[in-house]
Amino acid sequence: MRRLRPCPKIMMKLAHLYPASMNIYGDRGNVIALRQRCRWRGIDLEVTPIEPGDAVDWASFDLAFFGGGQDSGQALIARDLLERQGPGLRAAIDDGLVLLAICGGYQLLGHYFLTHSGERLPGLGALDVHTVGGSRRLIGNSVVEADLATNINAPATVRLVGFENHSGRTYHGPGVRSLGRILVGHGDNGEDGWGGAIYRNTIGCYLHGSLLPKNPQLTDYLIRLAMRRRYGPDTDIAPLDAALELRAQETMTSRLLRI
Numbered sequence: 001m002r003r004l005r006p007c008p009k010i011m012m013k014l015a016h017l018y019p020a021s022m023n024i025y026g027d028r029g030n031v032i033a034l035r036q037r038c039r040w041r042g043i044d045l046e047v048t049p050i051e052p053g054d055a056v057d058w059a060s061f062d063l064a065f066f067g068g069g070q071d072s073g074q075a076l077i078a079r080d081l082l083e084r085q086g087p088g089l090r091a092a093i094d095d096g097l098v099l100l101a102i103c104g105g106y107q108l109l110g111h112y113f114l115t116h117s118g119e120r121l122p123g124l125g126a127l128d129v130h131t132v133g134g135s136r137r138l139i140g141n142s143v144v145e146a147d148l149a150t151n152i153n154a155p156a157t158v159r160l161v162g163f164e165n166h167s168g169r170t171y172h173g174p175g176v177r178s179l180g181r182i183l184v185g186h187g188d189n190g191e192d193g194w195g196g197a198i199y200r201n202t203i204g205c206y207l208h209g210s211l212l213p214k215n216p217q218l219t220d221y222l223i224r225l226a227m228r229r230r231y232g233p234d235t236d237i238a239p240l241d242a243a244l245e246l247r248a249q250e251t252m253t254s255r256l257l258r259i
Helices: 028-039 071-094 104-109 216-231 243-257
Strands: 011-017 044-050 063-066 098-102 112-114 120-122 129-149 155-172 177-184 194-199 202-205
Touching (some): 011 071, 063 104, 063 216, 098 104, 104 129, 104 155, 104 202, 129 216, 155 194, 177 243, 216 243
Parallel strands (some): 063 098, 098 202
Antiparallel strands (some): 129 177, 177 194, 194 202
C-alpha cells in the first residue's frame, strides 16, 4: 500500500447555501462540525453564506452544505437556486464538489417535487432523484448502514444515526447510488428500504440531528474527499480522537436496534 503524505497547514472554502431560509432541526451544526474537525487538524475552513442575489464562483469552493427548510423557506430561494446558481452549481457538482444536502436541500437538487396537490415544482436536476409529496409525515430516529470509502483501497460500512421528518417521498434513478440500507426508520420513501443518494462527491439524505456531530466518520469522509480533490490523491488528514463521539453514536445505535 502506498504511503500517504500528511497535509501541510492549508485553508479550504465551504459554501453554506441559503442559511437564513434553509436551516431547521439544527442543520447549521453540520457546518460547525466540519469547521471544528478541520480546525483541530490545523486546517482553516472559511465559511461563506450564499444568499439570494449573490454572485458565486463555484469553482473556488472545496465543500458545500445545503440544509433543510420548510416549504415557505424553499419557495424563497428556489428561483435563485435554479436561475442564478444553477449552471455554476451543477457544473461544480459534476466536477466533484463535495456537497452534503439535507431534506429540503436534497429535494431541490433533484429533478422535481410533485406535491400531494399535484403541483410539479422544478428542481436543479443535479441528482437523478425526484420527490412525490405524501399525506403522512415520516418521522423518527433513523439508522442507515452506509458504505463509505475510509481509505484509498477499501470501503467500510458505517452505521449513521440521524432524525428524519419529511412528507416527501424521494425515488432514485440510475444516475445515483444509495447512501445505504435503512436499519431503523423510513428512509427516502418508506417503501424500498434505502436512504440517501450519492452522485460523485455529493450526498443527499433526510438525516437531521445534526447529522455530522453524531457521525464523525462521515464528517471526516467529507473533509478527506475535499482535501484529495483540491490537493491530490496522496493527501490525507490527521487522525483525531473521537472516542466520546463514537461512544455516543454506539449508544444511540444500540438503543435503536435494541442490541
